[in-house]
Amino acid sequence: MSAREPSLPAIVADVGAGRRSAVETARASLAAIRDADGDPEAGLNAFLSAGGDAVEAAAAAVDEAIRRGEEPGPLAGVPVAVKDNLCTVEFPTTCGSRILEGYRSPFDATVVRRLRAAGAVVVGKTNLDEFAMGSSTENSAFGPTRNPHDRTRVPGGSSGGSAAAVAAGLVPVALGSDTGGSVRQPAAFCGVVGIKPTYGRVSRYGLVAFASSLDQVGTFGRTVYDATLLLQTIAGPDPLDSTAAPIPVPDWLAELDRGVEGLVVGVPREFFPPELDPRIARLCHDAAERLAAAGAEVREVSLPHTGYAIPTYYVIATAEASSNLARYDGVRYGFRASGAESALAVYEATRSLGFGAEVKRRIMLGTYALSAGYYDQYYGTAQRVRGLIARDFREVFASGVDVLLTPTTPSVAFRLGEKVEDPYQMYLADIFTVTANLAGVPALSLPIGTVDGLPVGGQLIADRWQEGVLARAAAALERSLAG
Numbered sequence: 147m148s149a150r151e152p153s154l155p156a157i158v159a160d161v162g163a164g165r166r167s168a169v170e171t172a173r174a175s176l177a178a179i180r181d182a183d184g185d186p187e188a189g190l191n192a193f194l195s196a197g198g199d200a201v202e203a204a205a206a207a208v209d210e211a212i213r214r215g216e217e218p219g220p221l222a223g224v225p226v227a228v229k230d231n232l233c234t235v236e237f238p239t240t241c242g243s244r245i246l247e248g249y250r251s252p253f254d255a256t257v258v259r260r261l262r263a264a265g266a267v268v269v270g271k272t273n274l275d276e277f278a279m280g281s282s283t284e285n286s287a288f289g290p291t292r293n294p295h296d297r298t299r300v301p302g303g304s305s306g307g308s309a310a311a312v313a314a315g316l317v318p319v320a321l322g323s324d325t326g327g328s329v330r331q332p333a334a335f336c337g338v339v340g341i342k343p344t345y346g347r348v349s350r351y352g353l354v355a356f357a358s359s360l361d362q363v364g365t366f367g368r369t370v371y372d373a374t375l376l377l378q379t380i381a382g383p384d385p386l387d388s389t390a391a392p393i394p395v396p397d398w399l400a401e402l403d404r405g406v407e408g409l410v411v412g413v414p415r416e417f418f419p420p421e422l423d424p425r426i427a428r429l430c431h432d433a434a435e436r437l438a439a440a441g442a443e444v445r446e447v448s449l450p451h452t453g454y455a456i457p458t459y460y461v462i463a464t465a466e467a468s469s470n471l472a473r474y475d476g477v478r479y480g481f482r483a484s485g486a487e488s489a490l491a492v493y494e495a496t497r498s499l500g501f502g503a504e505v506k507r508r509i510m511l512g513t514y515a516l517s518a519g520y521y522d523q524y525y526g527t528a529q530r531v532r533g534l535i536a537r538d539f540r541e542v543f544a545s546g547v548d549v550l551l552t553p554t555t556p557s558v559a560f561r562l563g564e565k566v567e568d569p570y571q572m573y574l575a576d577i578f579t580v581t582a583n584l585a586g587v588p589a590l591s592l593p594i595g596t597v598d599g600l601p602v603g604g605q606l607i608a609d610r611w612q613e614g615v616l617a618r619a620a621a622a623l624e625r626s627l628a629g
């Protein structure tokens with residue numbers, strides 16, 4: 147299977163025509179997962195749970211519907227992996243945390259329901275940094291995921307399990323979540339396509355909240371087509387989530403072949419700082435030249451407040467996390483510490499034992515930023531700077547730019563353990579991805595080459611609700627790189 151061939155049309159055609167059953171397709175994916183994840187020392191550890199009777203039954207139901215002559219759904223028989231912070235009834239939902247040990251959701255996330263309605267088969271739940279807080283999947287309570295391109299390296303995070311699963315060919319597509327880069331950064335490190343849609347494009351009902359003003363569900367695929375088709379399936383308003391905007395979802399697949407003739411591509415100079423690996427900068431400039439050769443106009447532009455992105459993000463994200471994570475008290479969900487004698491002691495012991503170090507660090511940072519006397523100094527200031535960052539994007543798109551092109555990450559995948567002792571270095575892995583979340587705009591990462599044999603991602607960013615432009619530019623670039 148070539149890396150540039152979309153995987154989904156072939157699966158859907160085969161299953162729809164009865165040439166290969168959904169059951170066989172799911173079993174093949176589960177066998178690949180067992181092979182890849184099996185070895186506790188060197189396995190990928192991409193999945194936290196997979197397979198079982200419910201998967202078999204779901205696949206059999208797809209086959210049965212097709213035998214009855216029903217119209218096969220747009221994802222008929224497609225095995226999909228789902229990040230383990232999205233609720234599913236048949237698998238545990240752990241968020242990579244001990245504190246949710248034993249928790250089972252009584253409902254499916256809306257995105258999971260939509261996958262099933264389209265005929266997809268959810269084969270398992272993927273590893274992540276605890277509560278999606280991290281950039282390497284090393285903050286999982288269940289051990290790190292390894293990068294399939296080099297098992298001594300991280301897959302990125304926090305959706306590292308989903309990115310690794312798609313990169314290793316265990317599933318053709320997967321869901322992740324992106325609060326500050328958690329779909330795009332692991333997509334870049336693993337050499338796959340990752341899309342973070344516009345804030346409000348996809349329902350978050352059943353996505354365990356990290357930072358509610360930033361969180362979005364996103365998609366992974368080996369090609370732009372696959373990741374776009376998956377997004378097309380899950381997007382759109384939802385009566386169960388008032389933040390899923392009542393805005394119609396256009397046909398993005400129809401954009402893929404349009405080419406970039408007449409599009410204006412902006413290359414923001416702030417995304418090429420001196421610390422950036424020059425080989426990554428070179429690949430981005432090469433990508434810009436390819437878009438120009440395909441008919442786009444390329445301009446240098448400026449997003450002047452980019453330098454404030456990391457501190458702004460880490461004040462807002464931790465403040466919201468400290469509030470969202472207050473619900474894990476040992477009473478409502480999962481794990482409860484034993485032996486505590488008062489309600490307060492239960493909370494304290496459960497949270498001390500149940501949360502990992504990074505989650506505790508964020509709860510403390512966020513609680514501090516929100517505390518009386520500091521609220522305006524930290525949270526208030528961060529909100530004002532966030533407004534400036536959002537205005538940078540508005541102005542650049544108002545000036546006629548259709549899409550921005552940047553590196554997704556400042557380096558290629560780093561080694562396991564390399565940054566765990568230094569949270570600030572880890573935070574810098576998101577320097578190019580957090581602004582899209584702060585501004586609420588859609589962004590996509592796609593492979594644009596390799597450095598030392600490791601994948602490099604290029605990021606495309608469009609204006610709010612303009613996922614179609616992203617799909618169009620990404621598909622054109624993908625074709626040029628393949629040609």
Ligand code: GLN
Pocket residue numbers: 278279280281303304323324325326327328329356463576
């Ligand atoms: N790596 C960033 C963080 O640690 C982003 C995480 C995410 O997008 N969920 O917060």
